[in-house]
Amino acid sequence: MLVLHDVAPETWPDYEPFVQAVDALGNVPMTWLVVPDFHRRNLLTQSPGFCQLLDRRLAAGDELALHGYAHADEGPTPRTPLDYFMRRIYTHEGEFYALDEHQAIARLQDGLALFDRQGWPVAGFVAPAWLMSQGTRQALRQLPLKYTSTPQHLYRLPDFTAIDAPGLVWSARSAWRRGVSRVLSDWQCRRWQGANTLRLGLHPVDMRHRYSRDYWLRTLEKLIEDGREPLTKSAWLERQVAA
Template structure:
């Protein structure tokens, strides 16, 4: 069966209205709350979910309705000190693939595991359900972070090009680029719109297509129109599914 996976990233109290809008959009296109939410426990150390009881209630309600809840880092922000330790490919990723948000790109196994465990405990305490998995901010992982996924017992992980079960990275459950959009500059917006248009034509052969949206997407009508066209193009040809529907190894 060909599948479509939908996700809302950066779910945090500071983006509650944006998350509401995106969740309503995706649910309407998917025929129900068949989507995942990626919860940031304390976005940029300014929006702690643990101190937001009303938002916690929203998360429980979404989870009760069937939304899958992933842990999405801890703060979603790296530090200048972290970036100083990067070199080679990792340094290029930090510079070009994210605006200071590659939180797990330079972490040691021990530190990554600490943040993962704390995030997992928070999400599970709030929702009363096991976390669906862990997805690093900007989809960027250090080697230590990938090892920590196994230590923390996450069922699933994801990067730009695949979904895998921790401990079995060489046998992905899904392959292919995630379709996402960028709002932080005119050039990046234009590039993401062009890629989405190409993807609507070129990615139908994939067994699993992934679409990810972010709070910033609601700031530009062009992005919202593209999201609607892209979700519709794939949802009419495949089953809108849960990450848990992937065949676990």
């Protein structure tokens, strides 16, 4: 499963050359994790051209999933060392890490309403940085979504049934992080060689560096050469349900 995180009008220039390269490989459906108002400065409805692009991707067989609403942690100041680490060191974008159930439902419904206005079907929600509070989990049990995910699992909703789906992801903000990510990803690929599925979780920052961008393209090419079938998250999940 090839998954593009943090999809928004301002991140599309990062992704565009990579998406063109993937399209050149043939039929490789992708799951686009779409942020309705990225960092409160990229409201999708104010970018009709980008929305038309997403319409075309849907028509071509790709999937759009809801990826937070603003992809920014707008909560109060962290009160515990753990919360400080998760919300200020690990990431500043854990939008759903500290939300209570009411807050989470409101934000999720806002995102789903935007998808509905655009006529976009949506089966999945992925929290920014995969961080979900207990309130967020309770909210997801009440909404018409089919799945959510963490780095190593997809969860069938509303009961949060866990399905193994290991994933590769890079930290590409600096040269040393990219080097460590390459070593770790190579090790994980060997470890998961016999796994039924593998997710490639890409981020805009990966696309800004040739080293990481080329890695993802080569990895995708190799998986296809090895006989792996590319699927969207929804298509893959439907097969697990049928089985």
